[in-house]
Amino acid sequence: MDAIDRPLKMNKTHRPTILVTNDDGIFSEGIHCLADIASEFGNVLIVAPDSPQSAQGHAITLEHPLRLHKSALFEGIEAYQCSGTPVDCVKMAKHLLRRGQPVDLCLSGINHGSNASISILYSGTMSAAMEASIEGIPAVGFSLHDFDADNPHFETAKDVVRRVVQLFFEKGFGKATLLNVNIPNLPLEKIKDLRVCRQAEGLWREEFTEGKDPLGRTYYWLTGKFECHETDIESDIVALREGYVSIVPSMHNLTHFEAMESLKMQFS
Amino acid sequence: MDAIDRPLKMNKTHRPTILVTNDDGIFSEGIHCLADIASEFGNVLIVAPDSPQSAQGHAITLEHPLRLHKSALFEGIEAYQCSGTPVDCVKMAKHLLRRGQPVDLCLSGINHGSNASISILYSGTMSAAMEASIEGIPAVGFSLHDFDADNPHFETAKDVVRRVVQLFFEKGFGKATLLNVNIPNLPLEKIKDLRVCRQAEGLWREEFTEGKDPLGRTYYWLTGKFECHETDIESDIVALREGYVSIVPSMHNLTHFEAMESLKMQFS
Numbered sequence: 001m002d003a004i005d006r007p008l009k010m011n012k013t014h015r016p017t018i019l020v021t022n023d024d025g026i027f028s029e030g031i032h033c034l035a036d037i038a039s040e041f042g043n044v045l046i047v048a049p050d051s052p053q054s055a056q057g058h059a060i061t062l063e064h065p066l067r068l069h070k071s072a073l074f075e076g077i078e079a080y081q082c083s084g085t086p087v088d089c090v091k092m093a094k095h096l097l098r099r100g101q102p103v104d105l106c107l108s109g110i111n112h113g114s115n116a117s118i119s120i121l122y123s124g125t126m127s128a129a130m131e132a133s134i135e136g137i138p139a140v141g142f143s144l145h146d147f148d149a150d151n152p153h154f155e156t157a158k159d160v161v162r163r164v165v166q167l168f169f170e171k172g173f174g175k176a177t178l179l180n181v182n183i184p185n186l187p188l189e190k191i192k193d194l195r196v197c198r199q200a201e202g203l204w205r206e207e208f209t210e211g212k213d214p215l216g217r218t219y220y221w222l223t224g225k226f227e228c229h230e231t232d233i234e235s236d237i238v239a240l241r242e243g244y245v246s247i248v249p250s251m252h253n254l255t256h257f258e259a260m261e262s263l264k265m266q267f268s
Numbered sequence: 269m270d271a272i273d274r275p276l277k278m279n280k281t282h283r284p285t286i287l288v289t290n291d292d293g294i295f296s297e298g299i300h301c302l303a304d305i306a307s308e309f310g311n312v313l314i315v316a317p318d319s320p321q322s323a324q325g326h327a328i329t330l331e332h333p334l335r336l337h338k339s340a341l342f343e344g345i346e347a348y349q350c351s352g353t354p355v356d357c358v359k360m361a362k363h364l365l366r367r368g369q370p371v372d373l374c375l376s377g378i379n380h381g382s383n384a385s386i387s388i389l390y391s392g393t394m395s396a397a398m399e400a401s402i403e404g405i406p407a408v409g410f411s412l413h414d415f416d417a418d419n420p421h422f423e424t425a426k427d428v429v430r431r432v433v434q435l436f437f438e439k440g441f442g443k444a445t446l447l448n449v450n451i452p453n454l455p456l457e458k459i460k461d462l463r464v465c466r467q468a469e470g471l472w473r474e475e476f477t478e479g480k481d482p483l484g485r486t487y488y489w490l491t492g493k494f495e496c497h498e499t500d501i502e503s504d505i506v507a508l509r510e511g512y513v514s515i516v517p518s519m520h521n522l523t524h525f526e527a528m529e530s531l532k533m534q535f536s
Binding site: 052057058061066067087088093121122127130135157167171175176178180201202206207208216218221249250253256257258259260263264265266267 | 276320322323324326327329331332334335336349352353356359360362363380386388390395402403426435439440441442443444446447448462464466467469471474476478481485486487489498515516517520521522523524525526527529530531533535
């Protein structure tokens with residue numbers, strides 16, 4: 001893909017409000033990239049975890065109180081760090097904003113690692129975006145597939161964010177409210193295009209490393225291998241493998257509508 | 269509904285293996301009810317959290333090791349308590365079982381509280397069941413709507429579990445692999461019937477109680493009110509309100525298929 005210029009001037013009477021969050025925490029590189037692009041388009045509010053919260057899924061904190069502190073990490077942007085999960089952060093942001101203007105768009109990420117296929121379920125990045133979308137706020141989670149951790153192509157990711165956000169303000173997302181955007185870790189010129197996909201069927205085959213702690217007690221440390229046998233270019237995993245940015249419109253209603261009739265037959 | 273007798277003798281050459289877990293923890297009443305019924309049908313393996321893990325969603329533990337200890341709480345049943353989340357417990361169970369037989373059915377619960385509508389996303393109970401279903405293991409999460417905490421009708425819930433499990437072994441679940449079963453907190457004779465439903469559209473309007481801790485620092489404690497405007501008897505919230513047990517076939521593929529075409533138009 002070719003780099004795009006800075007966005008067109010917004011054809012709006014008000015500057016939109018954009019909520020930015022993530023799961024890698026407020027100190028991560030990804031959220032700084034995301035905030036940079038978001039502030040080209042609107043007034044940005046950041047509420048992000050004060051520590052890494054990867055793989056926290058849709059967890060929320062009910063058993064103890066949360067802390068919220070203003071952050072000076074982002075020049076000219078109102079930012080807070082929160083002691084909770086990514087979903088807590090979105091709830092906290094809505095709490096703060098309810099005193100003021102509504103949110104026009106929620107951006108989450110840029111996640112360091114894949115949230116394609118089944119990883120969407122474990123992902124704090126995507127759960128934060130989903131939490132916003134439940135109230136009808138258009139929301140996008142961005143993830144960069146930086147398997148080469150020494151050389152993450154955040155400049156590619158920033159260009160993709162700019163494209164998607166520009167598209168949102170120009171045309172909208174159609175019937176979609178929640179997008180799961182995964183970006184191959186490649187220089188921009190090697191990215192083929194954006195591609196609307198479905199979530200690939202795949203799974204994590206968990207493995208546990210068993211060991212002994214210094215006191216001689218057994219522990220189990222979770223790891224795993226991702227397994228996917230898809231070959232369809234419309235599935236996110238295959239699109240990514242082929243050098244496309246995958247964009248999966250996703251939803252929070254988990255009903256398996258197709259199964260309803262067959263289940264009714266069994267239960268009658 | 270009328271009470272049903274103990275299940276028919278299984279028409280199987282092997283006794284099925286049933287994995288039981290929950291999110292309220294191994295000491296909760298619900299999992300003991302569930303284990304009682306499961307052991308009428310098969311060989312039961314329990315792996316459950318060693319502490320309450322409500323609202324943990326699909327969180328998994330990657331940053332630190334897990335502990336696993338045999339539990340003597342369930343007479344004649346192999347049981348373990350695990351220091352992780354509900355999803356960790358299912359992964360741990362699969363790890364233990366991979367050394368032996370496959371799992372025929374996973375049962376999660378009986379949760380103390382509703383997992384209907386959007387609550388499925390926050391629910392550790394349902395996320396544990398979903399984790400099993402990702403690998404194709406038929407899985408059911410059960411929740412009892414015990415708003416009257418002093419008088420939970422676990423005998424009703426046990427009857428519902430027995431019905432659902434018996435139905436599974438007799439007829440299967442059709443095209444469904446994952447069921448979200450919610451049970452009104454009523455005496456059995458006041459329950460109208462089982463009803464196959466879709467997930468109601470609804471949301472939690474979060475509220476934060478702001479306070480000062482003993483050191484004078486501000487804290488925020490999450491609470492909220494559930495909001496739902498559904499009137500359709502095919503939605504789980506309405507079915508429950510009318511005295512039915514709601515059964516929602518659910519899925520782990522979050523693709524919003526209907527939105528794909530409109531999104532392609534926007535992105536072209």
